[in-house]
Structure formats: C-alpha cells, structure tokens
Amino acid sequence: MNLLLIFIGSVLINNFVLHYFLGICPFLGVSKKIKAAFSMGVAVTFVLVLTAVASWAINHWILIPYDLQYLQIVAFILVIASLVQFVEMFVRKTSPPLYQAMGIYLPLITVNCAIMGLALLASLKEYDFAETVVFGVGAGAGFTLAIVLMAAIREQLELADVPEAFKGAGIALVVAGIMALAFLGFSGMIK
Amino acid sequence: MAQRTMWRDFAKGLWAENPVSRQLLGMCSTLAITNAVINGLAMGLAVGFVLICSSGLISLIRKLIPSQVRIASYIVIIAAFVTIADRFMAAFFPPLSKALGPYVPLIVVNCIILGRAEAFASKNPLGRSLIDALGMSAGYILALVVLSSIRELLGNGTLLGRKVLGAGFEPWTIMLLPPGAFLTLGLLIGAAYQIERRVRRRRAR
Numbered sequence: 001m002n003l004l005l006i007f008i009g010s011v012l013i014n015n016f017v018l019h020y021f022l023g024i025c026p027f028l029g030v031s032k033k034i035k036a037a038f039s040m041g042v043a044v045t046f047v048l049v050l051t052a053v054a055s056w057a058i059n060h061w062i063l064i065p066y067d068l069q070y071l072q073i074v075a076f077i078l079v080i081a082s083l084v085q086f087v088e089m090f091v092r093k094t095s096p097p098l099y100q101a102m103g104i105y106l107p108l109i110t111v112n113c114a115i116m117g118l119a120l121l122a123s124l125k126e127y128d129f130a131e132t133v134v135f136g137v138g139a140g141a142g143f144t145l146a147i148v149l150m151a152a153i154r155e156q157l158e159l160a161d162v163p164e165a166f167k168g169a170g171i172a173l174v175v176a177g178i179m180a181l182a183f184l185g186f187s188g189m190i191k
Numbered sequence: 192m193a194q195r196t197m198w199r200d201f202a203k204g205l206w207a208e209n210p211v212s213r214q215l216l217g218m219c220s221t222l223a224i225t226n227a228v229i230n231g232l233a234m235g236l237a238v239g240f241v242l243i244c245s246s247g248l249i250s251l252i253r254k255l256i257p258s259q260v261r262i263a264s265y266i267v268i269i270a271a272f273v274t275i276a277d278r279f280m281a282a283f284f285p286p287l288s289k290a291l292g293p294y295v296p297l298i299v300v301n302c303i304i305l306g307r308a309e310a311f312a313s314k315n316p317l318g319r320s321l322i323d324a325l326g327m328s329a330g331y332i333l334a335l336v337v338l339s340s341i342r343e344l345l346g347n348g349t350l351l352g353r354k355v356l357g358a359g360f361e362p363w364t365i366m367l368l369p370p371g372a373f374l375t376l377g378l379l380i381g382a383a384y385q386i387e388r389r390v391r392r393r394r395a396r
Contacts, residue, residue, distance in 0.1 A: 019369055024218035025302060070278060073296045074270040081266060113219040116300045120293040165385040166377075169215055173377030180370040 003134045006127075010138030013187050016114050017146040018180040020121070023114030027147055028172050037151035038144065045140025047084060047109050048118055052136030054079050055119035056129055076119045084109050114143060149179065197322055204326030211334035211376075212383045216302040220294050221335060222372040228351050231339030232332070233287050237280065237295060239328030241272045242304050243321060246312040250320035253313050265308045266299070273299045303327060341375055342366045 016022045023044065030040045055076055063069050088106045092099045109115060118139055122132045153175055162171050210216045220238070224230045245268050249256075256264050277295045280288040288295065298304070307327055312320040343349055346366030348356040365371050 021219045021222040021369070021372070022297075024222065025215075028215065028218070070274065073274050073277065073299055074267065077266055077270050077299050081263060113297050113300045116297055117219070117293060120296050124293055163381070165388060166381040170377050170381035170384065173373050173380065175377075177370045177373030177377060180368075180373055181365070184368065184370060 003130060006131055006134050007138040007141075008189070010135055011142040011145065012183065013189060015142040015146055015183055016117070016139045017143055018176070018183045020117060022117040023112050023143055026109075026112060027143075027150060027176070028169065031147050031150040031154055031172070034148060034151045034155060037147045041140070041144025041147050043106055044109060044112065044114060044143050045137070047080075047087060047106075047115055048140040048143075049133065049136045050083055050087065051080055051115050051119055052122060052132045054083055055122065056127075056132045059123050060129075072120075072123065076116060080115050080119070084115075114139065146179070150176065153179075196319075200319055200322045201326035201329075204323070204328070204330035205333065206330070208327075209330040209334060209383075210303045210306075210327055211331060211338075212380050214303075214306070215380075216306055217331065219297060220301060221338065222369075222376060223294050224291055225335055225339035225342055225372060226346065226367045227290075227343050228336065228339045229287070230290055231335035233280070233284070234291060234294065235328070235332030235335045237276045237291075238298055238301060238303065238331055239325075240276055241269060241298055242307060242328050242331075243324045244272045245269045245304060246307055246320045246324035247317060249308045250312040250315060250317045256313075261313065262305075262309070265305060265313075269304050269308070270299045303331060338372075338375060338379065341379075342371055346371060 010016070014020065017024065017027050026040055026044070031037050058075055058079055059072070063072060063075060068075075084106055091106070118136055122135055125135075127135055150172075154172065157171060157175070166174070204210070206213075208214060211218075211221050217238070220234055224234045245265070248268055249265060273296060276298065277288075280291070280295060307324060311323045315323070340350060343351075344355060345363045348354060348360045348362050363371075366375070
C-alpha cells in the first residue's frame with residue numbers, strides 16, 4: 001500500500017518537473033516534438049531507476065557504515081556520471097536500434113538535475129530499498145508524462161499566434177505554469 | 192582599454208548574457224526556492240561562491256587537465272565547493288539550510304557553473320575568469336531577487352518577512368506554489384525580451 005502511494009505520489013502529486021522543478025532543462029529543450037519527448041522520457045526513466053539502485057547501495061553500504069555522509073554530493077555525482085557513460089556504451093554494443101532512439105539523449109542526462117535530485121531526495125526521505133526503486137520508477141513515469149503533455153501542447157502552439165516577445169521560452173514557461181496549476185488539483189488525492 | 196574589457200566581461204552577465212533570463216540555465220534552483228526573498232538571496236550567494244571559486248581554480252589549472260577528462264575533473268572540483276557551501280550553511284544557518292533542502296546539493300548539476308567552466312574559465316586567465324564569474328553571479332542573484340520579490344510580495348504581502356502591503360490585501364497563495372514560479376518567470380522573460388526589442392528599435396532609428 002505504501003509503495004503504491006509513493007508511486008502515485010511521485011507521478012501525479014509531487015511530479016518531478018511540476019512540483020520539484022527537477023529536469024527543467026530537457027523539459028523545455030526537448031519538448032518540441034512528441035516523439036523526441038517520449039524517447040527522452042524513456043531514457044530518463046531508465047537512468048532514474050538505475051540511479052535509484054546505485055545510490056541506495058552507495059549510501060547504505062559505503063557512506064553510512066563508514067560515516068562518510070559529507071561526501072554524498074561527490075559520491076552521487078561520480079556514480080551518476082559513470083553510470084550514464086556505462087549505460088551508453090552498453091546500449092550501443094547490445095542494441096543499435098535502441099541506441100538510435102535514445103542515444104543522443106543519454107549524455108545530456110548526466111547534468112540532468114532530476115537524476116541527482118532523485119538520489120538526494122531518496123536519501124533525505126530515508127526510503128528503504130523497495131521504496132527507493134518505486135520512487136525512481138514513479139519519478140520517471142511522472143517526468144515522461146509531463147514532457148509528453150508539454151510536447152503535445154507545444155505542437156499545437158506552433159499554429160497559435162503568440163506575441164513576438166513570448167515566442168520560445170516565455171510561452172513555454174507560462175504553459176508549464178498552467179500545467180502545474182492543473183496538477184495541483186491532484187494534491188488532495190492522498191492524505 | 193584593459194579596463195573596458197574588464198567591464199565588458201563583468202557586465203555581460205547582468206543583462207546581455209544573463210544566466211536566467213537569457214541563457215535559461217540553472218532553472219531548477221531558480222524556480223524552486225524563489226518563494227521568499229531570503230531564500231533567493233541565500234541561493235544566489237551560494238551559487239556565486241561556488242561559481243567564483245570553481246572558475247578561479249579551473250582557470251588556474253586549465254593547462255594541467257588533459258582535455259579528454261576535463262568535464263569529469265570540473266564536476267569533481269564543483270562538487271567539492273558545493274559540499275563546502277552545503278556544510279557551511281547547515282552549520283551556521285540551519286533553518287535556511289532546511290528551507291533550501293536538496294536544492295543546495297543540486298547546485299552541483301546547475302548548468303551555469305559547468306557552462307562557465309567549459310565556455311570561459313577553461314580558456315581564459317585567472318583575472319578574466321574571476322570577473323566573468325563575478326558578473327554571472329551578480330546577474331544570477333539579480334534575477335533571483337527580482338523573481339522572489341515579486342512572488343513574496345504577491346503571495347504573502349511581505350518583503351524579507353516584513354509586512355509591506357496593508358491588511359486589506361488578500362494574499363495570492365498561488366504565487367508561493369509551483370505554478371506561480373513558472374508563470375512569473377515566463378512573464379518576466381517575455382518582458383525582458385520586449386524591453387530588449389524596444390531598445391534595439393530605438394537604436395536603429
């Protein structure tokens with residue numbers, strides 16, 4: 001039950017993009033076409049789940065037993081950077097079509113705040129292993145949902161008559177604001 | 192001449208290449224913690240500290256780092272300074288550190304810092320890199336203070352915790368919630384472009 005709540009919570013209520021403001025750069029940068037947005041979402045979800053596992057292991061097997069929590073930031077960022085590199089090599093070797101689909105987005109993910117944010121939030125909330133993994137899956141699903149919705153709206157916006165000054169970033173942020181407003185409606189669902 | 196280059200290195204961060212309104216960098220922290228002016232200011236100072244220190248250090252050792260591993264080295268340097276800022280804040284300003292939550296450690300993935308390291312500090316001597324970092328920090332702090340002032344004023348009727356708007360003012364709670372952050376920043380960026388276009392048109396005339 002608890003796991004289900006964490007999942008729904010991280011998809012709809014505490015959506016990574018619209019509530020925690022994590023992963024805004026790809027959210028604004030790769031949301032012009034639905035297809036690209038979906039690939040990005042899948043790639044991020046994949047890395048999020050792996051990071052959830054790896055960061056939990058690092059935190060509970062190395063940092064906490066040896067009292068090294070002050071090294072958390074350095075440890076997490078190194079793990080994420082090498083993990084992304086490793087995933088990229090692995091995907092390129094084993095599945096060229098998959099690499100074609102999400103390859104170019106993988107390097108961008110290293111500096112994606114969503115990944116680092118997941119590792120930090122999971123350790124801040126003191127989730128156990130299963131909860132951390134579910135949190136990672138939920139966060140990825142929430143990110144994918146938000147970026148695909150955003151891309152769908154922006155494809156329609158192409159046809160709209162937007163004031164010159166707001167073209168690009170301005171209107172995208174206003175749209176994100178309205179989306180966040182809509183997602184706020186979910187906040188009464190749990191509790 | 193030298194003075195003019197210095198001034199240009201500094202001033203471009205304030206407006207022409209402002210990290211928030213122009214380059215759209217460091218969005219996570221910008222949007223997340225600007226619900227009160229004090230938070231915005233603290234975040235701005237923390238980012239400024241990390242940016243200036245890491246730009247300086249990277250510029251000093253730029254000839255020693257092999258270019259294949261430069262990004263990894265930059266990230267480790269940045270992470271070290273972020274850890275310093277994070278621990279410092281937790282030790283001396285515990286309530287502030289609690290309010291900013293995971294967003295202080297997240298400075299490490301703030302694209303402004305890695306961006307400046309890669310685009311400027313890795314190619315320029317110490318003096319110019321420091322001035323560039325100083326200008327970018329000033330521009331970032333400026334953007335955060337403007338954004339958080341608007342949100343705190345409309346969302347709470349206060350500025351830096353002091354009551355500004357009278358008792359008759361009904362606070363717009365939405366400004367303190369996530370949608371307010373997106374809307375305010377979107378409108379601000381639109382306004383900044385509009386001003387820029389006006390200025391350019393007047394110059395052309």
